[in-house]
Amino acid sequence: MSSGVGITLDHLSHRYITDAGEVVHAVADTSVQIPAGQFVCVVGPSGCGKTTLLKAIAGFLRPTGGQVLAGGEPVRGPGAQRGVVFQQANLYPWLTVRKNVELGLRFRGTPAAERRAAAEEALDLVGLVKFMDAKPYELSGGMQQRCQIARVLATDPGIILMDEPFGALDAITRHRLQNELLTIARQKKKTIFFITHSVDEAVFLGDRVIVMSPRPGRVVMDQPVQISSHYDRLLLDELRSVPEYTQLRDRISEAIREDEH
Numbered sequence: 029m030s031s032g033v034g035i036t037l038d039h040l041s042h043r044y045i046t047d048a049g050e051v052v053h054a055v056a057d058t059s060v061q062i063p064a065g066q067f068v069c070v071v072g073p074s075g076c077g078k079t080t081l082l083k084a085i086a087g088f089l090r091p092t093g094g095q096v097l098a099g100g101e102p103v104r105g106p107g108a109q110r111g112v113v114f115q116q117a118n119l120y121p122w123l124t125v126r127k128n129v130e131l132g133l134r135f136r137g138t139p140a141a142e143r144r145a146a147a148e149e150a151l152d153l154v155g156l157v158k159f160m161d162a163k164p165y166e167l168s169g170g171m172q173q174r175c176q177i178a179r180v181l182a183t184d185p186g187i188i189l190m191d192e193p194f195g196a197l198d199a200i201t202r203h204r205l206q207n208e209l210l211t212i213a214r215q216k217k218k219t220i221f222f223i224t225h226s227v228d229e230a231v232f233l234g235d236r237v238i239v240m241s242p243r244p245g246r247v248v249m250d251q252p253v254q255i256s257s258h259y260d261r262l263l264l265d266e267l268r269s270v271p272e273y274t275q276l277r278d279r280i281s282e283a284i285r286e287d288e289h
């Protein structure tokens with residue numbers, strides 16, 4: 029199993045040129061150092077460049093300024109070391125859950141037996157072993173997201189990039205998946221870059237919360253979160269109501285509101 033890989037955003041900036049020829053300054057001079065194994069949540073107003081940052085780390089776009097390093101190496105395109113989880117699961121409807129999870133490994137030419145073992149292990153982690161032979165349309169929205177997470181886990185990347193993965197789920201399923209993801213993150217020690225609109229979700233999941241300004245996005249708050257390490261014996265759900273948790277959540281919400289004015 030490969031463990032987490034560090035990420036460096038080195039004076040990253042990005043300007044898009046629209047089809048109409050307008051320049052959109054999405055991200056301004058952003059430098060962030062993310063150590064291997066850290067769970068970082070990014071929040072900020074709509075359009076502040078969160079997805080642009082994620083795409084630059086994934087290697088889906090070349091930033092117009094600065095650079096991204098993953099494990100100390102410049103990112104020049106997508107790579108096996110970085111897995112991406114989107115808001116929509118994008119599963120192939122004609123493939124079973126297991127075959128969907130094996131897909132990344134199949135593209136890499138991993139032998140069938142190895143693929144199967146990795147898929148089963150990943151499905152076990154997300155609690156979907158019983159549904160291995162089901163088709164995606166037989167799964168609920170939450171289960172489809174679990175399947176997408178398993179597909180990324182099966183390829184064993186050092187970095188997992190998540191773009192509002194629970195944004196389309198109902199509140200109860202969302203809480204459940206947050207608990208599961210936190211358990212997996214602690215167990216696997218991957219580096220996780222997680223975009224969300226929910227400050228509550230960010231404080232619950234993150235070892236650190238980064239708050240971005242309105243466009244052009246830059247870091248306006250960089251907040252370590254150590255609540256869960258202080259409350260080791262509490263159940264995950266109980267963590268959400270400890271005073272430190274609610275205070276931090278309010279402080280971050282306030283920082284976002286202040287910056288919007």
Ligand SMILES: Nc1ncnc2c1ncn2[C@@H]1O[C@H](COP(=O)(O)OP(=O)(O)OP(=O)(O)O)[C@@H](O)[C@H]1O
Pocket residue numbers: 044045046052053054072073074075076077078079080081243
């Ligand atoms: N391909 C593109 N061409 C032109 N402008 C773009 C393109 N992609 C994004 N933008 C613009 O860049 C800005 C940042 O977009 P981005 O998707 O990174 O923001 P975001 O913080 O993830 O937004 P949201 O929270 O709404 O998902 C926005 O103003 C968006 O309209």
